[in-house]
Amino acid sequence: MRAQRFREIALPHLNAAYNLARWLTHNDQDAQDIVQEAYLRAFKFFDGFRGDDARAWLLAIVRNTAYTWLQQNRDHAAHVFYDEAFEDLNATESATLCDQPDSNPVAILTQIDDKHLLDQALIQLPVEFREILVLRELENLSYKEISQIACIPIGTVMSRLARGRKLLRACLEQMN
Amino acid sequence: MDCKQTLKLLTAYGDQELGLSEAEEIDQHLSACLACQNAFIIQSELRDAVKLHATYFQAPDGLEDRIKATLAVEQQLPAIQPKRPWRLSFWNWFNVGATSVSLIALICSAALYLATPSSDDLLAEEVVSSHVRSLMANHLADVASSDQHTVKPWFNGKLDFAPCVNDLTAQGFPLIGGRLDYIDQHAVAALVYRHHLHPINVYMWPAVDARQIAIHTLSIHGYHLAHWNEAGMIYWMISDLDTRELLALAHILQAQAQCAPS
Numbered sequence: 465m466r467a468q469r470f471r472e473i474a475l476p477h478l479n480a481a482y483n484l485a486r487w488l489t490h491n492d493q494d495a496q497d498i499v500q501e502a503y504l505r506a507f508k509f510f511d512g513f514r515g516d517d518a519r520a521w522l523l524a525i526v527r528n529t530a531y532t533w534l535q536q537n538r539d540h541a542a543h544v545f546y547d548e549a550f551e552d553l554n555a556t557e558s559a560t561l562c563d564q565p566d567s568n569p570v571a572i573l574t575q576i577d578d579k580h581l582l583d584q585a586l587i588q589l590p591v592e593f594r595e596i597l598v599l600r601e602l603e604n605l606s607y608k609e610i611s612q613i614a615c616i617p618i619g620t621v622m623s624r625l626a627r628g629r630k631l632l633r634a635c636l637e638q639m640n
Numbered sequence: 641m642d643c644k645q646t647l648k649l650l651t652a653y654g655d656q657e658l659g660l661s662e663a664e665e666i667d668q669h670l671s672a673c674l675a676c677q678n679a680f681i682i683q684s685e686l687r688d689a690v691k692l693h694a695t696y697f698q699a700p701d702g703l704e705d706r707i708k709a710t711l712a713v714e715q716q717l718p719a720i721q722p723k724r725p726w727r728l729s730f731w732n733w734f735n736v737g738a739t740s741v742s743l744i745a746l747i748c749s750a751a752l753y754l755a756t757p758s759s760d761d762l763l764a765e766e767v768v769s770s771h772v773r774s775l776m777a778n779h780l781a782d783v784a785s786s787d788q789h790t791v792k793p794w795f796n797g798k799l800d801f802a803p804c805v806n807d808l809t810a811q812g813f814p815l816i817g818g819r820l821d822y823i824d825q826h827a828v829a830a831l832v833y834r835h836h837l838h839p840i841n842v843y844m845w846p847a848v849d850a851r852q853i854a855i856h857t858l859s860i861h862g863y864h865l866a867h868w869n870e871a872g873m874i875y876w877m878i879s880d881l882d883t884r885e886l887l888a889l890a891h892i893l894q895a896q897a898q899c900a901p902s
Contacts, residue, residue: 466715467711467712467715470711471708471711475704475707475708478699478703478704478707479696479697479698479699481699482697482698482699482700482703483696483697483698483699486697487697492700495697496700496703496706499699499703499707500703500706500707500710503707503710503711504710504711504714507711507714507715508714578693579693579694579695582689582690582693582694583694583695586690586694597690598694600655601687601690601691601694602690602691602694602696606657607652607655607657622651622652622657623651625651625655626650626651629651629683629686629687632686632690633682633686
């Protein structure tokens with residue numbers, strides 16, 4: 465009964481779960497392991513789920529499982545928390561963005577149609593920007609849902625999206 | 641709204657996460673500011689590019705089946721797998737805790753029981769106090785007489801029993817007198833003897849049962865005490881005499897009580 469309800473509620477979001485895990489780990493097998501473990505955890509905690517947004521609830525568990533996995537399996541410490549380093553970059557960027565009327569959107573367009581290049585640029589983003597972009601652009605989640613999944617305030621969701629997009633653009637320009 | 645504010649909110653504006661009034665302000669600003677328009681276009685292009693072109697990884701075939709299988713196993717062993725050890729250890733620790741508490745309670749009760757003085761000990765303390773008081777207040781005897789025929793009748797009407805009174809001058813224990821005292825919630829007869837200037841108090845009162853108790857001695861605060869039950873009477877004797885001489889008097893009194901039951 466309980467298991468049946470869990471399957472009906474959680475399994476429709478399998479693709480979302482796998483996509484997030486895959487973007488966090490860059491690896492198919494790891495992503496599968498993480499998703500499988502996350503579903504097991506979700507099943508154990510299913511009684512605590514009060515049932516308004518199953519996808520956000522499940523993705524939060526997938527994200528936690530993935531972060532635990534990342535901490536155990538990869539020395540990614542250098543990747544995770546360099547928000548501050550990008551703070552400076554962004555400060556100068558946003559200050560000058562308005563003064564660059566000749567920054568040409570068309571030039572970027574030629575790159576962003578390239579699927580491979582776009583994936584590469586996204587992969588290069590620090591994980592905390594990447595996950596927000598994936599949740600927003602690929603899952604079409606609202607700021608509120610993202611803030612619940614990533615355990616950050618809505619204002620931070622917005623600022624990370626803004627920075628993430630600027631970083632992505634910088635990456636694409638570098639690749640050019 | 642100026643460029644700085646606009647750029648700050650541009651992301652949320654593009655994602656349609658802004659309130660209506662803020663969105664309208666940005667609309668107005670964008671229609672007037674080419675640079676911010678440009679920034680907005682770049683941002684929108686990027687958003688659309690990711691939406692359209694970034695890979696959305698579909699869950700591979702077989703993952704769903706594996707998850708279902710795992711869940712089935714988990715469901716079948718809900719009590720045995722991760723929950724059982726927890727419960728087991730919980731009950732184990734609960735039991736350990738309960739046992740410890742019981743054990744501590746038991747030890748405390750035992751300690752309290754052992755530490756609580758027995759009724760005989762309490763009585764002995766009372767006898768000592770009475771003896772010391774009788775010497776302190778110079779109130780050794782209410783009736784001072786070495787004549788047993790004076791002392792014994794004096795107790796008539798004062799006690800509900802007739803104490804056994806004998807002059808033991810011949811045995812070296814001259815009778816000094818008698819007085820009333822109060823011990824163990826009884827009005828008791830106290831006979832006073834003397835042996836080489838050592839005063840001796842002998843307390844007696846009727847026992848609840850006729851049980852015989854042999855003479856035994858104890859010492860408290862340098863005083864020696866002897867206690868026995870004989871012929872339905874309780875006897876307590878106290879003096880600063882040494883135990884050997886005290887025992888001699890005790891034996892005499894015990895023998896006389898047997899001969900002349902009251």
